[in-house]
Amino acid sequence: MNTKYKTVYLQKEMIATQVIIAFTVGGLICVLGQVLIDKTSLTPARILTAFVVLGVALTAVGLYEPLVKFAGAGATVPISGFGYLMANGVREAVSKDGALGILTGALTASAAGIGAAVVFSVIASFCARSGDKS
Numbered sequence: 001m002n003t004k005y006k007t008v009y010l011q012k013e014m015i016a017t018q019v020i021i022a023f024t025v026g027g028l029i030c031v032l033g034q035v036l037i038d039k040t041s042l043t044p045a046r047i048l049t050a051f052v053v054l055g056v057a058l059t060a061v062g063l064y065e066p067l068v069k070f071a072g073a074g075a076t077v078p079i080s081g082f083g084y085l086m087a088n089g090v091r092e093a094v095s096k097d098g099a100l101g102i103l104t105g106a107l108t109a110s111a112a113g114i115g116a117a118v119v120f121s122v123i124a125s126f127c128a129r130s131g132d133k134s
Helices: 003-039 044-060 064-071 081-125
Strands: none
Touching: 003 044, 003 064, 044 064, 044 081, 064 081
8 A cells, every 4th residue: 555545544544533532522521411401400501600610620720631632622612611711711811911811811712602602693593583482
């Protein structure tokens, strides 16, 4: 087999492995959330908040970064990844701007995601009809 084709084959195999790992880790995080919804009296809003805080806390103690390196999007796409993103934004802003970074870092790091959520929510509101829930 030609080395060029062998390299391409190995790259495709690595990508497939990364996709499987990301899907598995992200799925396990979602399963944990679903179990919390089904088996506890916690509201979805409290579970959402807990996942964000857990992402921040695990980032602060250095446990979330290895998970992100291992799982990639499987760890950054779920809501706990939002906490990871905010914690990293604060860390970078504090090292650059000092104490002011505590206030600006999280919003600067997550501005694109928040902006996209707002824009797509507005688009969805134009596509859907509101009505009574009965």
